[in-house]
Amino acid sequence: MPSPSDTTFRNATIAVLVENEAGILARVVGLFSGRGYNIESLTVAPVDQNRRLSRITIVTSGTDMVIEQIKAQLDRLVPVHRVSDLTLEGPHLAREMMLIKVVGKGENRMEALRLADAFRARVVDATTESLVFEMTGAGDKLDAFIELMRPIGLAEISRTGVVAIARGPGGLLA
Amino acid sequence: MSATLQTQTEARTMTGAEIVLQALKDQGVEVIFGYPGGAVLPLYDALFQQNAIRHILVRHEQAAVHAAEGYARSTGKVGVVLVTSGPGATNAVTGLVDALMDSIPVICLTGQVPTHLIGNDAFQEADTTGITRPATKHNYLVKDINKLAGTVHEAFYVAKSGRPGPVVIDLPKDILIGKGPYAEAPQAPHRSYRPQTEPGADPIREAVRLLKGAKRPVVYSGGGVINAGPEASRLLTEFVRMTGMPCTNTLMGLGAYPSTDPQFLGMLGMHGTYEANLAMHGCDVMLNIGARFDDRVTGRLNAFSPNSKKIHADIDPSSINKNVKVDVAIVGDAARVLAALIEAWKEESAQQDKAALAAWWRQIEEWRGKQCLAYVQQGSIIKPQHAVKRLYEITREMGRDTYITTEVGQHQMWAAQYFGFEQPNRWMTSGGLGTMGYGLPAAMGVQIAHPDALVIDIAGEASILMNIQEMGTLSQYRLPVKVFILNNEYMGMVRQWQELLHGSRYSESYSAALPDFVKLAESFHARGIRVTRAEDLDAGIREMLAHPGPVIADIAVAKDENCFPMIPSGAAHNEMILAPGQTGGVAGVTDEGKVLV
Numbered sequence: 001m002p003s004p005s006d007t008t009f010r011n012a013t014i015a016v017l018v019e020n021e022a023g024i025l026a027r028v029v030g031l032f033s034g035r036g037y038n039i040e041s042l043t044v045a046p047v048d049q050n051r052r053l054s055r056i057t058i059v060t061s062g063t064d065m066v067i068e069q070i071k072a073q074l075d076r077l078v079p080v081h082r083v084s085d086l087t088l089e090g091p092h093l094a095r096e097m098m099l100i101k102v103v104g105k106g107e108n109r110m111e112a113l114r115l116a117d118a119f120r121a122r123v124v125d126a127t128t129e130s131l132v133f134e135m136t137g138a139g140d141k142l143d144a145f146i147e148l149m150r151p152i153g154l155a156e157i158s159r160t161g162v163v164a165i166a167r168g169p170g171g172l173l174a
Numbered sequence: 175m176s177a178t179l180q181t182q183t184e185a186r187t188m189t190g191a192e193i194v195l196q197a198l199k200d201q202g203v204e205v206i207f208g209y210p211g212g213a214v215l216p217l218y219d220a221l222f223q224q225n226a227i228r229h230i231l232v233r234h235e236q237a238a239v240h241a242a243e244g245y246a247r248s249t250g251k252v253g254v255v256l257v258t259s260g261p262g263a264t265n266a267v268t269g270l271v272d273a274l275m276d277s278i279p280v281i282c283l284t285g286q287v288p289t290h291l292i293g294n295d296a297f298q299e300a301d302t303t304g305i306t307r308p309a310t311k312h313n314y315l316v317k318d319i320n321k322l323a324g325t326v327h328e329a330f331y332v333a334k335s336g337r338p339g340p341v342v343i344d345l346p347k348d349i350l351i352g353k354g355p356y357a358e359a360p361q362a363p364h365r366s367y368r369p370q371t372e373p374g375a376d377p378i379r380e381a382v383r384l385l386k387g388a389k390r391p392v393v394y395s396g397g398g399v400i401n402a403g404p405e406a407s408r409l410l411t412e413f414v415r416m417t418g419m420p421c422t423n424t425l426m427g428l429g430a431y432p433s434t435d436p437q438f439l440g441m442l443g444m445h446g447t448y449e450a451n452l453a454m455h456g457c458d459v460m461l462n463i464g465a466r467f468d469d470r471v472t473g474r475l476n477a478f479s480p481n482s483k484k485i486h487a488d489i490d491p492s493s494i495n496k497n498v499k500v501d502v503a504i505v506g507d508a509a510r511v512l513a514a515l516i517e518a519w520k521e522e523s524a525q526q527d528k529a530a531l532a533a534w535w536r537q538i539e540e541w542r543g544k545q546c547l548a549y550v551q552q553g554s555i556i557k558p559q560h561a562v563k564r565l566y567e568i569t570r571e572m573g574r575d576t577y578i579t580t581e582v583g584q585h586q587m588w589a590a591q592y593f594g595f596e597q598p599n600r601w602m603t604s605g606g607l608g609t610m611g612y613g614l615p616a617a618m619g620v621q622i623a624h625p626d627a628l629v630i631d632i633a634g635e636a637s638i639l640m641n642i643q644e645m646g647t648l649s650q651y652r653l654p655v656k657v658f659i660l661n662n663e664y665m666g667m668v669r670q671w672q673e674l675l676h677g678s679r680y681s682e683s684y685s686a687a688l689p690d691f692v693k694l695a696e697s698f699h700a701r702g703i704r705v706t707r708a709e710d711l712d713a714g715i716r717e718m719l720a721h722p723g724p725v726i727a728d729i730a731v732a733k734d735e736n737c738f739p740m741i742p743s744g745a746a747h748n749e750m751i752l753a754p755g756q757t758g759g760v761a762g763v764t765d766e767g768k769v770l771v
Contacts, residue, residue, distance in 0.1 A: 003499040019366060022315070027307060034308050065495055072492035078312040078332055081366045 004064035011040075011061045013086045013094055013164045014071065017172050019079035020046050020054040027077055028056060037070050038062060041096075041139075041161035053081065055172070059094075059162050082172050086164050094164040097136045100146065104153030105129055112152050119145045130155070190319050190350040191220035194283065197326035199226050200359060203254050205245065205622055206230070206283075207238040211258025212298060213285025216350035230622060230651060233643035235262050237615035239269020239340075240641070243278045244619030247602045248577055250403055252279040252333050253619065259285040260298030263305070263344075268609060270309040270340045275606025276426060277401055279338035281329050282310075288348035289317050302344045311339030317346065319354030327359040336369025337490040338401055369489065373506030373514050380502045381461065381485045382518040388459035389530035390537075391419045394442060394471075395508075397426030397605070398464015398489060400598045402508035407431070407598040409512035410463065417519065418531055420538055422450040424465045425590055426605040433594030439538070440547075443471040444741050445587040448546035448750060449538055451739070454479050455747035456537070462486045464508040467498040468606070469770070477746030487511040546739045546752055547591055554707040558585065558660045558731040561711060562592040562632065565658060568715050574628040576600065577620045581613040581637030584666035584737045585659075589632040591737075611640025614657060618644060621653040628656070628719065635661040635728070636685050645698035648724040656718050657726045659691060662733045670736045674751075675768055691728035700724040743770035 018024050025044055032039050040059040047055040060070060067085070075083045086092040100121075102112045109131065116123065116133050119141070125132035135145060139162060146157060165171070188196065194217060198206070205228045210218045221229050232238040235257045242253025257266050263284040273280045284306075287296040303315045312332050314325050322345075329341040385391055393414055399406045407430040414421045414437055421431045422442040431438050440447035442454055451473075454460065460482045465471065467486075472478040478498060486494050487504035494503045504511055551560040562585075569576045578593055579602040580586040586603055595601050602620060604612040613631040621629040631638075638659055648655050660666075668683040692702030701721045705714035711729070718727040738753040744767025 003495055003501065003503075006499060023303060023307070026304070030307055065499065069492060069496055072490075072494075076336070076369075076490065076492055078367045 004068045006063050006065040009061065009063055010067065011059065011087060012067045012070075013092065013162060014058045014060065014074070015084045015086055015164060015172055016056040016058065016074055017081040018054050018056060019081070020052045021079055024054070024079050025056070027079070028058075028074065031073055031077070032060075032070075035069075035073065037066065043161040043163050057161070057163050084166070084172050086166055089166065091167040092164050093167060094138060094162050095136055096139050096142055096162050097134070097160045098142045099124070099132055099134055099158045100149060100154070101130060101132050101156040102149050102153045103130045103155040108152045112149060115145070115148050121145065186356045187353055188356050189216065189220070190322055190345070190352050190354060191216040193319070193322045193354060193356050194326060194345065194350070195220050195224060195227060196356055197323050198254060201327070201330045202251070203227055206254040206256050207232055207241040207245070207619065208256030209235050209238060209258065209262060211262050211285060213259035213287060213347050214256060214262075214283075214345070214350070216347065217256060217283070217285070217345070229256070230618070231647065232615065232618075233646050234641065235265035236269050236611070237618070237641050237644045237647070239266050239273065239280060239282060240609070240612050240615035241619035241622070242280045243269065243273050243276070243612075244579060244602050244616030245623045246278050246280060246619075247400075247616075248599050248620040249623045250599065252281055252330055255280060255282040257282065257284055258298065259287055259302070260300045262298075263300055263302040267305060267309050268607075270306055270342065272604055272607040272609045272612060273340040274309060274311060276604065277338050277397060278340070279333040280340040281333055282340060282342045284342055284344050285350075286315070286344045286346040289346045290348070292346065302342065306342045309340070310342050313342035313344065315344040315346075316349050319349050319352045322349060322354060323357040324360065327357075328364070330359075331364060332367060335367065336371075337398075370491075370505050371489065371507040371510055373487065373504045373511045377502050377504040378511070378514045378518050379522075381487075381504060382515060382522045383524065384459050384483050384485060384502065385417065385419075385461060386519070386522055386524045386526055389527055390456060390458040390534045391417070391461070391531070392453045392457040392459075393419050393421040393461045393463070394424070394454065394465055395421065395427045395430050395463045396424040396465025399427055399430040399508045402464065404598055406507075406509035406512060409509055409516065411435070413512055413516050413519070416516070417526070419461075420453055420535070422446070422453065424468070424471055424605070425603060427465060428590060428601045429595035429598040432596045434596065441590050443468075444473070445591065445737055445739065446741075447591075448544050448739055448752065449541040451741065451747040451750055452541045453538055457482045460484045462488075462500075463511060464488060466493045467496070469497070472498060473741045473749075474744050474746045479747070544752070544756060546756065548756075549753065551708060554709065556705070556708045556711055556729060556731045558588050558662065558735055559592055560708070561658075561660055561729050561731055562588045564711055565630070565632070565715055566593045568712065568719065569628060569630075572628075572719065575624070576628045576630065577602065577617075577624060579603065579613040579616040579620060579629070579631045581631070581633045581640075582608045582610045583634045583637055583668075584662075584670065584735075585632055585634040585637075587667075587737045588660070593632070610637040614638060614641050614644045614655070617655045617657075618647055618653055621655050622651070629654075630656045630658055633657055633659045634666060635659050635663065635688055635691075636665045639689075642694070645695070645700060645724070645726075649699045653724060654722055655724050657724070658718070659726065659728050660731050661688075661691075661728050662731050662735065663688065664733060666735075667737070673736065674742065691726050695724075695726035698724075700726060703727045704730070706730040743767040
């Protein structure tokens with residue numbers, strides 16, 4: 001086992017399979033705040049009702065040494081089944097969903113709809129003076145769309161944070 | 175088969191309180207340390223109606239946890255605590271963090287307001303699972319009586335498996351009163367928590383290859399070897415002797431290797447010996463077994479053992495590569511790791527460089543020749559080092575099985591330096607958290623577990639006052655604990671740092687308005703002894719040891735003595751400060767070092 005670097009800084013997308021029980025999210029979040037690790041995004045939802053499992057996806061950053069620490073610290077939590085560093089373990093898909101509200105009339109409204117079409121954002125709510133788009137993609141694509149909407153009449157954003165999964169046949173549940 | 179299954183699944187119905195006690199009995203619990211209150215009255219009522227489990231009534235919940243720690247650390251069993259909701263639970267928190275930092279297996283049962291009142295700010299309600307989440311290895315709130323028995327069994331598994339630690343089970347009062355099924359401990363492996371105990375073959379081979387090729391090896395072992403049971407200490411001794419390597423122990427690891435063995439270098443770290451720290455600094459291969467490269471051991475990280483290959487064996491993967499990058503990582507139980515190392519050492523055909531090892535030992539002997547722990551006892555004023563040394567020598571002469579606990583501060587370091595241990599589980603101290611007030615309750619727990627042994631709390635006059643109320647517990651249960659106070663009328667370690675780092679401005683570190691410890695002992699129905707002159711020291715120690723009941727021996731020692739050697743904060747191992755009159759170290763604390771604790 002090569003020892004991790006304490007100088008190179010990297011991002012990591014970590015998938016954690018946990019018992020779906022009260023307090024598990026607090027344990028994970030408390031671990032990050034208590035030890036001073038970054039959380040750039042965190043999502044959680046049940047993924048297997050029969051086996052009472054939830055999956056947490058955490059995007060974090062740090063030196064290799066810190067990221068190895070984060071994984072080891074997560075792995076020793078009692079209700080944690082598996083920890084997978086998707087960034088390290090091979091190609092993976094990472095997606096985020098966003099609902100974004102744009103307020104405006106006339107030409108601004110038309111411009112918003114044209115750009116939404118180019119970005120494959122769907123209109124999920126419309127009034128005469130507002131639009132809500134639903135959009136899924138990598139985080140930087142969402143960022144780009146937000147920047148385009150800002151001068152047009154950006155009113156509100158709600159983002160899910162990143163969910164991710166490894167490409168190919170392997171997986172955490174296997 | 176189906177008949178067996180039938181009896182196993184056939185549920186016995188009991189109250190929640192009875193379920194808890196039955197589960198404790200099934201887990202082999204003989205004694206619990208606790209303090210009653212409203213939310214746990216059903217449990218106390220069930221305790222009253224049985225004889226299998228003994229309850230020791232402490233005087234403060236923090237002390238209950240320290241007593242359970244002393245019990246656990248001296249027996250290898252899980253210590254059990256029972257406290258009420260709200261203040262009972264919050265008072266226990268310091269003990270829980272102490273057990274977490276020092277990897278001591280403890281189960282703490284806390285009362286809770288009934289489930290329908292949780293979240294309503296009820297009387298004596300606290301969010302115990304929320305408060306203790308970062309204070310425990312794991313915690314539970316039982317809201318379904320059907321899960322109660324299973325939760326207690328699981329708590330024991332979690333507390334003692336892998337790296338041990340404290341586990342809280344929060345028990346709402348309606349769960350304790352309600353009726354439900356009892357279940358025995360499950361045979362199936364835990365769903366998610368299965369720590370690795372068996373080391374991999376590859377890192378073991380790699381470690382032995384490095385150690386065989388070493389010219390200047392050192393073995394550095396910690397509390398993990400103690401936690402792995404007496405067999406691990408035996409294997410450590412066997413391995414160190416068969417390889418001829420020098421061995422040093424951390425504060426938590428003292429007793430794992432016999433202190434009188436010539437291959438033992440003493441404790442390492444901030445107040446470790448000159449030879450241990452310089453061996454760590456100068457080695458070319460370091461084998462760390464069950465220690466965690468704590469800042470008290472490493473000193474300045476970027477100057478820590480700069481030219482060595484490092485092998486780290488630990489049962490907790492998160493301890494590896496946390497502070498210090500290592501070359502070979504071995505995950506496993508210390509006893510299994512040592513057994514595997516011994517086996518692989520015998521199989522490896524490469525020969526040790528005996529000439530290099532002999533030269534290394536000559537170097538170590540030269541460092542040893544400094545006699546870094548030497549002190550001069552002159553006149554009537556008692557040197558604290560001398561008091562501990564005489565205590566050690568006299569107890570050795572007596573040949574009684576002796577257990578030492580300490581409080582925290584200078585006296586703790588002097589105890590570590592001058593009291594030798596030949597066996598594990600004889601030394602109980604608060605290493606990670608540094609909890610003043612640990613020693614007296616811990617000694618209670620040790621004495622409960624070993625009624626015929628000699629149990630001594632080496633204390634300071636400031637620390638002892640933090641849990642002095644436990645004299646009442648000693649008295650109630652006739653526990654013949656000896657409290658040996660090195661009384662210098664200062665929070666000595668604070669005073670020492672103020673002298674060295676803050677221009678001798680002794681801000682708030684003087685122990686003003688001290689009690690008369692002799693009268694204090696007598697008021698708790700114990701013997702009180704005060705010794706003020708060196709010529710009376712031995713007689714005082716002998717009187718303390720001869721008394722069949724609890725004793726406070728108040729030993730007036732030199733007020734301004736500092737604890738040396740010392741690696742100042744932010745300094746490296748080779749920048750140790752030695753006692754005045756000894757040369758070798760480079761003194762001085764940098765501004766960076768001042769920030770450190």
